[in-house]
Amino acid sequence: GESVGLHLPTLSVQEGDNSIINCAYSNSASDYFIWYKQESGKGPQFIIDIRSNMDKRQGQRVTVLLNKTVKHLSLQIAATQPGDSAVYFCAENRGGGGGNKLTFGTGTQLKVEL
Amino acid sequence: EAGVTQFPSHSVIEKGQTVTLRCDPISGHDNLYWYRRVMGKEIKFLLHFVKESKQDESGMPNNRFLAERTGGTYSTLKVQPAELEDSGVYFCASSQVQGANTGELFFGEGSRLTVL
Numbered sequence: 001g002e003s004v005g006l007h008l009p010t011l012s013v014q015e016g017d018n019s020i021i022n023c024a025y026s027n028s029a030s031d032y033f034i035w036y037k038q039e040s041g042k043g044p045q046f047i048i049d050i051r052s053n054m055d056k057r058q059g060q061r062v063t064v065l066l067n068k069t070v071k072h073l074s075l076q077i078a079a080t081q082p083g084d085s086a087v088y089f090c091a092e093n094r095g096g097g098g099g100n101k102l103t104f105g106t107g108t109q110l111k112v113e114l
Numbered sequence: 115e116a117g118v119t120q121f122p123s124h125s126v127i128e129k130g131q132t133v134t135l136r137c138d139p140i141s142g143h144d145n146l147y148w149y150r151r152v153m154g155k156e157i158k159f160l161l162h163f164v165k166e167s168k169q170d171e172s173g174m175p176n177n178r179f180l181a182e183r184t185g186g187t188y189s190t191l192k193v194q195p196a197e198l199e200d201s202g203v204y205f206c207a208s209s210q211v212q213g214a215n216t217g218e219l220f221f222g223e224g225s226r227l228t229v230l
Binding site: 036041042043044045046089091101102103104105106107 | 118147149155156157158159162170173205207219220221222223224
């Protein structure tokens with residue numbers, strides 16, 4: 001299953017399928033990007049990050065792709081499990097000045113169907 | 115090791131009242147941040163402390179919001195007087211290292227504020 005930016009806030013996938021969550025960012029000066037997972041009643045939890053000098057980074061079952069040309073970020077989750085059900089936020093750090101001031105997207109709700 | 119803790123988890127107040135939210139960062143984390151998510155929208159930055167000093171408070175919406183971090187440990191965020199549009203979830207986060215591109219923040223579970 002695949003979501004398209006912020007216009008499709010809910011993504012439903014079958015257990016075992018791969019999920020692709022997309023995010024568009026606006027600031028070409030952003031140099032660091034993070035994906036967070038937020039489960040109901042909990043705070044955002046770090047999943048994976050990527051710096052602007054990379055276009056792909058892999059973690060455990062997750063892959064983040066960065067396309068700076070079109071300012072697009074995606075999160076791929078392999079073999080989606082029920083425990084992956086959550087809201088996923090992309091966030092960007094616009095650099096400069098220090099600190100971890102992040103700008104978040106509106107989030108995508110991922111629902112895993114059994 | 116204890117994570118970032120926030121109190122209360124949920125507060126329901128009437129318009130015009132005052133509410134104080136508290137955040138205890140991870141021990142040893144000099145950097146403390148407040149964010150909030152209003153009406154199911156995106157999570158927005160409010161401010162950033164380095165120890166007891168405000169490093170960046172550009173996200174504070176107006177002067178009804180006051181954040182403090184006396185002693186550089188826990189932080190409080192006071193809303194006085196609260197308005198309906200202040201309803202949302204207020205997240206606190208902390209990190210050990212300051213600077214862009216330094217890694218993830220550790221978020222608390224949030225304090226949900228409902229203003230009636």
